[in-house]
Amino acid sequence: MVEFADLNSVAFDMAPIGIVLTEQRVIRVVNDVFAGLTGRRKDALQGLSFRELYDSPREFDDFRDIGMAALQRGETYSDERLLAKQGGVATWCRFRARTLTPADPLARVVMTYAAISDVSSGVRLTPREREVVVFLSQGKTSKEIALVLGLSPRTIEDVRARLLKKLQVRNVTELLSRLASGDF
């Protein structure tokens, strides 16, 4: 049987989720899965600024402002975001962050990235479909959605049908379940 310290590092590296630890936004530790998400080698990530992983400096700064309040309160911050992969491909991720130093939140942060779906290889939804899927995820019926959008319930059923066909599922609950688990 493997010894305890070894198992710890195995659990860290093989956890089915990307993990990265930064100090003042400089990458100090990553696990194998995170390296895979970024399409870079582990040693290439060491010491790299987190800025390099975003497409634009603005995206980078956005998070610094958005997540800061939660971090200072010692809470876990979470959202969904794109993680840039080398080669232009992006991965849609559930992102979570927690600081180890609430007084100076960015001094040491542990972040996780759970891949939801590859936007590049995924199915493209139309604006109307994206609009409706939000109402569907709130448990609204076709009639209720039609009322809000000022359309015929029949039209909402059309959008539902298009969504089910595009994503190859049998009902809306399965659609939402697969969206949440990143099957698309």
Next chain:
Amino acid sequence: MVEFADLNSVAFDMAPIGIVLTEQRVIRVVNDVFAGLTGRRKDALQGLSFRELYDSPREFDDFRDIGMAALQRGETYSDERLLAKQGGVATWCRFRARTLTPADPLARVVMTYAAISDVSSGVRLTPREREVVVFLSQGKTSKEIALVLGLSPRTIEDVRARLLKKLQVRNVTELLSRLASGDF
């Protein structure tokens, strides 16, 4: 600055998700967050069978069968499920599992639990309700669930009705939506 090995274990323990490594379903390694999710001490979890974390042996066995196929293919298995906390409170989690030993999947598994919401608003779900809500979150129909559990579809509809009444929602999609957003 702290040395590398230390940072690794910090990243492991402070990652904003629960991580647990099991060997033949016996808990070998857990991080601080997982211990917190279960309401138990880290040392109390060491060596414990995973069975102890579920209310009934049936709930325990359910997963073993459901996730096995994906694990054998070396893929990450994921669903949403309730993790029982000591004291009766349950936490709705995004669950992910990956085996390190595809030939004998349960020999060594790393699992993560990302807390979605505490079902803590005075609502207590029964074992059967918890069992069924997992299938519902996968978009399964009453007939499909009845087949798997060896019950009448009529009985599954009873459980559905109890869940809707308990959580004061009008349909299953709304139930799942509120679970996912932490409204309970």
Next chain:
DNA sequence: AAGTGATACGGTATCAATACCGTATCAATA
């Protein structure tokens, strides 16, 4: 100029889900 995909809407048929009615067993407990 023709074709394609998205939008919007109507009808209809079928299946699933929800909401009631009822009975019955069983375990816990007041």
Next chain:
DNA sequence: TATTGATACGGTATTGATACCGTATCACTT
């Protein structure tokens, strides 16, 4: 002992969802 809650099942009625049929407009692209 009586009651309560969970489980399990049957019937039935209504609403919602899904799957087809059709037409039509509009923007965009071959």
